[in-house]
Amino acid sequence: xxxxDYAFDVPEGSAVEFAVGTVTGSVADAGHDATLTYAISGExxxxxxxxxxxxxxxxxxxxxxxxxxxxxxVVITVSDxxxxxxxxxxxxxxxxxxxxSAESVVTVSVxxxxxxxxxxxxxxxxxxxxxxxxxxxxxLEASDPDAGDAESLTFSLTGCAAFxxx
Numbered sequence: 001x002x003x004x005d006y007a008f009d010v011p012e013g014s015a016v017e018f019a020v021g022t023v024t025g026s027v028a029d030a031g032h033d034a035t036l037t038y039a040i041s042g043e044x045x046x047x048x049x050x051x052x053x054x055x056x057x058x059x060x061x062x063x064x065x066x067x068x069x070x071x072x073x074v075v076i077t078v079s080d081x082x083x084x085x086x087x088x089x090x091x092x093x094x095x096x097x098x099x100x101s102a103e104s105v106v107t108v109s110v111x112x113x114x115x116x117x118x119x120x121x122x123x124x125x126x127x128x129x130x131x132x133x134x135x136x137x138x139x140l141e142a143s144d145p146d147a148g149d150a151e152s153l154t155f156s157l158t159g160c161a162a163f164x165x166x
Contacts, residue, residue, distance in 0.1 A: 119141070
């Protein structure tokens, strides 16, 4: 069989069973040898699954995170159901079936998704008789899981006219 290398894009946080794409192998000879099966291996194989009959690749793990790893890689092996020709095996006629196979390197680029920032409940204390416009020396702490976004957070108060955020 023959199979090309493939590249797909997957958004970070994709759910299990999210369809990544389909790899397709081919064989030069028709008939019994033309039945292909697919298997997955490689460094990031636990993150994905491949349908052995169709070559469809799906997400198999909730571990796809752009901030952790931007590119994932797997190897898809396509095998035929034949015995190989006399050129590949001199004893093909006397031996059990010996499927032939080929490999495809599949590169999956993880695309970033804007994840919401988080802020924990924080307490600020101010004197009861503080003058209007008094500065409360409290730096609010929040985090943004998106790479590089931590410096671009903005804060606002809603439904509270007595205070303002600078």
